[in-house]
Each structure stands twice: as C-alpha cells, then as structure tokens.
Amino acid sequence: MTASPGRRVLLAAPRGYCAGVDRAVIAVEKALEQYGAPVYVRHEIVHNKYVVQTLEKKGAVFVERTEEVPPGNIVMFSAHGVAPVVHEEAQRGRLATIDATCPLVTKVHKEAVRFANEDYDILLIGHEGHEEVIGTSGEAPEHIQLVDGPGDVAKVEVRDESKVVWLSQTTLSVDETMETVDALKEKFPRLVSPPSDDICYATQNRQLAVKQMGAEADLVIVVGSRNSSNSVRLVEVAKQAGARAAYLVDFADEIDETWLEGVTTVGVTSGASVPEVLVEQVLEYLAARGFDDVEIVKAAEESITFSLPKELRRDLREEAAALVAERGGSGTSGA
Numbered sequence: 001m002t003a004s005p006g007r008r009v010l011l012a013a014p015r016g017y018c019a020g021v022d023r024a025v026i027a028v029e030k031a032l033e034q035y036g037a038p039v040y041v042r043h044e045i046v047h048n049k050y051v052v053q054t055l056e057k058k059g060a061v062f063v064e065r066t067e068e069v070p071p072g073n074i075v076m077f078s079a080h081g082v083a084p085v086v087h088e089e090a091q092r093g094r095l096a097t098i099d100a101t102c103p104l105v106t107k108v109h110k111e112a113v114r115f116a117n118e119d120y121d122i123l124l125i126g127h128e129g130h131e132e133v134i135g136t137s138g139e140a141p142e143h144i145q146l147v148d149g150p151g152d153v154a155k156v157e158v159r160d161e162s163k164v165v166w167l168s169q170t171t172l173s174v175d176e177t178m179e180t181v182d183a184l185k186e187k188f189p190r191l192v193s194p195p196s197d198d199i200c201y202a203t204q205n206r207q208l209a210v211k212q213m214g215a216e217a218d219l220v221i222v223v224g225s226r227n228s229s230n231s232v233r234l235v236e237v238a239k240q241a242g243a244r245a246a247y248l249v250d251f252a253d254e255i256d257e258t259w260l261e262g263v264t265t266v267g268v269t270s271g272a273s274v275p276e277v278l279v280e281q282v283l284e285y286l287a288a289r290g291f292d293d294v295e296i297v298k299a300a301e302e303s304i305t306f307s308l309p310k311e312l313r314r315d316l317r318e319e320a321a322a323l324v325a326e327r328g329g330s331g332t333s334g335a
Contacts, residue, residue: 008293009286010217011279012209012269014302018202020102021046021273023306024079025055027100030308031076032059035317040069042086043078043131045100046273047228049250066090072324074098074316079273080131081105083138096320098311104170104200105132109139111194115165116140120192121158123147125180126169130229133169149176153183165192170200171230171272173237174207201304202272203230207237209299210269214241217267219259222248223278224271231271243267252281257289266291 024045031039037059044052066089069075074096081101090097115122122144126133137144158164168177185191220238224231238246249255270279
C-alpha cells in the first residue's frame with residue numbers, strides 16, 4: 001500500500017497496563033528473581049498472550065487448578081482474584097502463596113462479604129465464567145446472583161426487595177453496566193448501589209479515550225487478547241462511538257491489510273493488560289503503509305500505583321518447605 005496525504009493515526013491515552021496489571025506482572029518477575037524457578041501461577045496472571053509467554057520463558061508455570069502444584073512450592077494467585085476456597089486448597093496442598101489480586105478487585109470482594117454479613121441479596125453484574133466473577137461469587141455464594149446483562153434481569157428473584165444491592169465485575173463497559181443497573185432499578189426500586197463505583201478507573205479511562213476517537217476514526221485497532229474482557233469491551237465501545245470498523249489483535253501481524261482500504265484515520269488503543277511494545281509494533285506496521293502522522297487523544301491522566309504483594313517480603317521457599325515438614329508428605333521445590 002503506497003503512502004498518501006491525509007492518513008493519520010489517533011493514539012489513545014491512556015492505554016495499556018493499568019496499575020493492577022503492572023503490579024501483578026512485576027510480582028511474578030520479582031518472585032522468580034527472589035525465589036528462582038519454578039513459581040506456579042494459578043490461571044493466567046493477566047489476560048494477555050504475549051505477557052504469559054514471556055513469563056513462561058522466565059520460569060513461571062501457569063496452571064488452571066491449585067491441585068496441579070506439587071507440595072512445597074510457591075503458587076501465585078492472578079490479578080483477577082480467587083474465592084476463599086482456593087486459599088483453603090493451597091493450605092491443604094502445603095503451598096506457600098502470593099496473592100497478586102488487583103486491589104480494586106479485592107475492594108469488590110470486601111463489599112460482597114460486608115453486604116452478605118448484613119444479609120443482603122447481592123446482584124453481581126458480570127460475565128458468566130470470567131475468573132473475576134468466579135472469585136467474587138465465591139466470597140458469599142449463598143447471597144450472590146449473577147446478572148449477565150439486561151436480558152438476565154427478568155429472572156432475578158430476591159428474598160426482600162428492601163435489602164438488595166448491586167456489585168459489578170471491574171472490567172465491564174460502563175454503558176453496558178449502567179443499562180443493567182437501570183433495568184434492575186426498574187424491577188427493584190429500592191436497589192442499593194455500592195459505596196463507590198466498582199468499574200475500575202483504568203477501564204473507564206480507556207473506554208473514554210476510545211469514545212473520543214471513535215467518532216473520528218474509520219477504523220479502530222485494539223491491541224489485546226480475546227480472553228481479555230476489557231479489551232473486548234474496547235472494540236464494542238469503538239463501534240458504538242461511530243467507528244466504521246473495529247478489530248482486536250494480539251500482534252501487528254494479525255492486521256489484515258484490506259482493513260486499511262479506503263481508510264484515512266485509524267484509531268489505536270490497547271487493553272489494560274497489554275505491554276506498550278505491542279502497540280509500538282502496530283504503529284510501525286501502520287507507518288510503513290503511510291499512516292505516519294500520529295495524534296494523541298488524551299482522555300485522562302493516570303498516576304495510581306499499587307505496592308507489591310506483602311508476601312514478597314518473606315522467604316516463601318522456607319515457608320513451603322516448613323509446611324511440607326509440618327503436615328507430612330513429600331514435596332519438591334522444583335517442577
């Protein structure tokens with residue numbers, strides 16, 4: 001494709017890593033440096049193919065079930081959070097643990113516990129099967145009902161309409177969530193809202209930037225993995241904002257050159273679990289095809305950081321060995 005005047009790229013800001021993802025990825029790297037490989041991680045630490053592959057090369061071992069980790073090892077819980085039963089599984093398995101749950105997800109867990117203790121029915125807005133929803137639901141399964149969009153509202157039943165609260169998965173579309181909340185409020189006028197917005201600041205900021213660029217862009221390219229809820233939402237938000245087309249790609253080489261036919265403005269952003277190097281590769285791909293005029297679309301400033309998990313300040317290898325010795329059974333510090 002030859003270069004032509006007028007071609008430009010609208011580059012979203014903010015984009016890419018949020019504070020929770022940054023914390024979780026650094027936690028895996030620090031654990032590997034501090035304790036040596038292997039460090040087991042229950043589920044993908046974040047939903048990004050490149051990040052997972054990079055950490056695997058450094059010695060991280062990703063598993064889907066706690067029982068897959070041999071006794072006497074270290075297991076890290078992903079940024080999406082886990083249910084209390086998973087912590088119990090790790091104890092029974094004689095494992096030292098590092099909890100890399102995003103603090104904003106932890107906030108939702110605490111809200112679920114508090115409202116359950118006050119005997120509320122909790123309506124959790126989120127997508128069935130998502131790890132974050134599984135973890136939050138596990139905090140109070142007898143009190144929580146999943147509401148997967150406005151279409152689920154009709155089947156919701158509660159014990160006492162004066163004691164109903166909604167919580168949400170942190171990575172949803174703001175508009176999608178509020179549409180569900182409005183439908184719930186119509187059915188349950190006394191529905192209580194959480195004390196603070198559950199949808200994370202990073203999700204909202206990335207969606208806001210895409211809304212601003214979507215009205216001007218012929219095409220929006222979202223860098224992110226297909227199992228990343230917040231990345232998938234960015235594609236939907238771009239289309240709703242007016243983009244003629246929007247696609248999700250893990251890597252630049254997944255871009256179909258035919259997408260650029262007749263296009264003068266391309267919007268580029270990335271999900272909250274995407275390293276900047278992948279965005280840079282997309283910009284290089286576009287520049288090579290005449291899209292070398294890059295304008296920043298800035299929706300918000302982000303300065304939030306989270307401290308690393310406290311467990312990284314202890315000798316977890318020693319703890320894991322002590323657990324095996326204390327509770328009996330053989331263990332190994334290797335894979």
